[in-house]
Amino acid sequence: MNLLSLNRVRRRCRARLRQLTLPDPFDLTELCRSVSISRGQPLHVRGIPGPSSRGRPCGIWIATDDDDWIFVDQQTSPLHRQHIVLHELAHMLCGHAAGDLPENDMLRRLFPDLSPAMVRTVLSRTSYQSEPEREAEVLASLILARAQPNTVPIMPVTDVSAEETEILRRAGLALGVEP
Amino acid sequence: MIISVFAVTVLWATVLAQFPSHRNVPLRRAVWYTMVLLAAIGTLNLPAIGTRLDAATGLPNLADVAQHVLAIATATLGRYCAEQVLGAVRPRTRWSRQLQTALPTATVAALLVLFALSPARTHPIDTALYTDFPMQYAAHPGVFAYWLILAVYLGTTFALIGRLAWRYGRRAGRTPLGCGLVLIAAGMVAGLCYLGYGTSVVAARAAGVGGSFISTSPAIIQGLFGALIVLVAVGSFLPASGYCPLIRRVAAYWSLRQLYPLWAGLCQAVPGIALDPVPAWADRIDPRDLQVRLYRRVIEIRDGYMALIPVDVPGIEDLVRAASGPHELSAADRATLAAATQLELARRAELRGDPRLSAGAGLPRANREFLAGDDLDSEVRLLRTVATNWTTVTRTAERVERDRLTVG
Numbered sequence: 285m286n287l288l289s290l291n292r293v294r295r296r297c298r299a300r301l302r303q304l305t306l307p308d309p310f311d312l313t314e315l316c317r318s319v320s321i322s323r324g325q326p327l328h329v330r331g332i333p334g335p336s337s338r339g340r341p342c343g344i345w346i347a348t349d350d351d352d353w354i355f356v357d358q359q360t361s362p363l364h365r366q367h368i369v370l371h372e373l374a375h376m377l378c379g380h381a382a383g384d385l386p387e388n389d390m391l392r393r394l395f396p397d398l399s400p401a402m403v404r405t406v407l408s409r410t411s412y413q414s415e416p417e418r419e420a421e422v423l424a425s426l427i428l429a430r431a432q433p434n435t436v437p438i439m440p441v442t443d444v445s446a447e448e449t450e451i452l453r454r455a456g457l458a459l460g461v462e463p
Numbered sequence: 464m465i466i467s468v469f470a471v472t473v474l475w476a477t478v479l480a481q482f483p484s485h486r487n488v489p490l491r492r493a494v495w496y497t498m499v500l501l502a503a504i505g506t507l508n509l510p511a512i513g514t515r516l517d518a519a520t521g522l523p524n525l526a527d528v529a530q531h532v533l534a535i536a537t538a539t540l541g542r543y544c545a546e547q548v549l550g551a552v553r554p555r556t557r558w559s560r561q562l563q564t565a566l567p568t569a570t571v572a573a574l575l576v577l578f579a580l581s582p583a584r585t586h587p588i589d590t591a592l593y594t595d596f597p598m599q600y601a602a603h604p605g606v607f608a609y610w611l612i613l614a615v616y617l618g619t620t621f622a623l624i625g626r627l628a629w630r631y632g633r634r635a636g637r638t639p640l641g642c643g644l645v646l647i648a649a650g651m652v653a654g655l656c657y658l659g660y661g662t663s664v665v666a667a668r669a670a671g672v673g674g675s676f677i678s679t680s681p682a683i684i685q686g687l688f689g690a691l692i693v694l695v696a697v698g699s700f701l702p703a704s705g706y707c708p709l710i711r712r713v714a715a716y717w718s719l720r721q722l723y724p725l726w727a728g729l730c731q732a733v734p735g736i737a738l739d740p741v742p743a744w745a746d747r748i749d750p751r752d753l754q755v756r757l758y759r760r761v762i763e764i765r766d767g768y769m770a771l772i773p774v775d776v777p778g779i780e781d782l783v784r785a786a787s788g789p790h791e792l793s794a795a796d797r798a799t800l801a802a803a804t805q806l807e808l809a810r811r812a813e814l815r816g817d818p819r820l821s822a823g824a825g826l827p828r829a830n831r832e833f834l835a836g837d838d839l840d841s842e843v844r845l846l847r848t849v850a851t852n853w854t855t856v857t858r859t860a861e862r863v864e865r866d867r868l869t870v871g
Contacts, residue, residue: 290739342769342850357769361836364765410733421738429758432839448634454548455631458494460481460703 290418293436297423300378301430312366321371326351329369331358341408343368345375348404352376367428371409374420374427381405466546470689470696471505477700480707490547493540498699500537504530505692510590523587524596531613532571538620539546539567545624545693554646570616576608584774592677593686601668610665614658621658625651628698637795637844639702650691657687664792715753718843719746721850727805729767732813736766761842771813773805773830776863786858795832802833803849804859811860837841 307314322326332344332355342357344417354372356365381404444452478498480832507513513526581603583596588860593599597610625648632644664680704710723746728735738759741749749756776782779801784792792800836842849856 336769336772338770338772351553357833359830360765360769361834361842363836363838363842364762364769389512391612412738417736425738425755426760427542429755429839432758444634448631451548451550452631452640454490454550455635455644455854456702457488458490458544458548459640459643459699459701460491460494461640 312313329354341410343409345372370424380416470692474696477696497540524583529584577605581606601665621651621654643698643701650694653690655751732810733770736763771809773809787855807860
């Protein structure tokens with residue numbers, strides 16, 4: 285990948301990020317609502333049905349005349365799922381649109397009853413070969429990296445009872461961890 | 464002397480750094496006041512300050528008595544904080560609330576009376592041989608009793624806080640809070656050693672013992688006191704250290720470097736996951752955009768996981784347990800390493816060009832544990848567990864491959 289091209293994309297995304305009004309604290313559902321309002325049509329986020337398979341995109345945005353649909357692979361971590369949704373939202377924020385509709389098989393599986401004529405845009409997150417994919421990926425990364433809480437974690441991942449969790453929360457509070 | 468100055472400097476630095484960012488939280492305020500009192504004790508313990516105070520007031524050993532009274536106040540406040548942290552687990556009765564106020568007041572009153580009756584009120588100590596007046600005048604029954612009261616009061620508090628900090632520090636795992644609590648527990652152990660050793664010196668002096676045991680005691684006592692102060696200061700600072708931008712940058716760089724081998728291995732098998740593939744040397748020297756780069760690293764590792772679709776290996780957790788050697792892994796860590804091993808097997812198969820099956824709709828338990836990261840910090844912690852136990856992962860993967868070859 286051309287480094288100069290990636291740097292150009294980064295600069296463009298940073299400039300775009302400065303113009304964006306993001307929910308504070310960051311809330312993906314709230315951002316989806318705001319994008320939906322600005323596009324003037326409902327936005328739906330769903331899991332991709334069926335098991336993962338090789339080459340299947342982990343995120344897809346399908347725009348029809350009446351709705352926007354984002355499909356996300358469920359078999360990954362919550363942060364990764366958020367990132368995938370945000371990648372598709374970034375396509376919308378950047379005003380990307382597909383020239384052709386290459387995802388016909390996937391489209392038929394997701395919308396068996398939908399006429400291909402009704403579909404305006406299909407974009408899927410598979411690789412970063414094209415500039416729109418790179419741009420969406422960089423913008424999603426900048427938004428979510430900035431949205432991470434500026435704190436340190438105080439809880440272990442698992443294996444702690446609710447009572448111990450409460451004691452640890454109070455211990456963290458006592459030692460200056462933000463409530 | 465150098466140890467004391469260093470310890471007190473560290474303590475004041477952490478007190479200032481921890482100036483309560485949320486003063487409206489009583490518990491946080493109480494902890495901060497505890498630290499301020501501890502810093503005041505450390506400052507009075509410096510010979511340059513203590514002797515000046517004694518000289519200015521004309522009262523020999525006033526600095527020592529002030530330190531001991533402050534120590535009682537600090538221990539009481541520390542005990543209060545520990546009980547607040549335990550909260551509803553041990554509800555307080557009215558009687559115990561009254562005792563909480565009466566006990567330190569009575570202890571301070573007893574110390575002051577015993578000091579007033581002792582020769583230490585009028586005679587200064589030999590600072591070259593003794594750090595506190597009870598060690599020089601231990602032969603006087605009032606002074607001996609003075610030390611015992613002080614040691615018992617502080618000792619029970621150190622034991623209570625130490626036990627609590629150790630127990631919950633271990634439960635909090637490898638988080639800043641967990642490490643901070645364990646350091647506080649270590650500080651309490653240093654405090655108990657200080658009291659134990661101090662009591663043996665006082666007892667030896669009361670019995671008329673001299674010699675090297677007494678002459679070396681000031682250095683040991685100062686060392687233990689310094690350890691107490693530094694460990695408590697660092698332990699109480701560590702949980703909130705993540706708010707410091709510099710520390711966050713250093714932590715992000717460290718995590719970035721730790722995750723590099725895992726990420727680079729996945730990029731080798733699935734080159735398409737990398738938005739900006741960088742060689743190791745460039746990754747090492749670049750200090751820019753650490754947070755975004757760390758975020759990208761995590762996302763690209765996740766992309767690699769999804770691209771490779773690891774296949775479930777029956778009994779993988781038992782193999783991980785066997786490969787981990789003598790150190791015991793928690794159930795969560797074992798599941799994480801089991802999932803990482805399955806990913807490593809898929810990566811190796813991809814590099815060899817082996818045909819593999821899809822994992823199917825249901826995820827095995829190990830994979831579920833591996834996909835639990837809610838935010839960047841929990842993801843990084845999860846993946847760092849893999850990075851730090853990489854030997855276990857590769858050893859297990861090699862064992863599975865060997866077994867497959869044998870079966871084949």
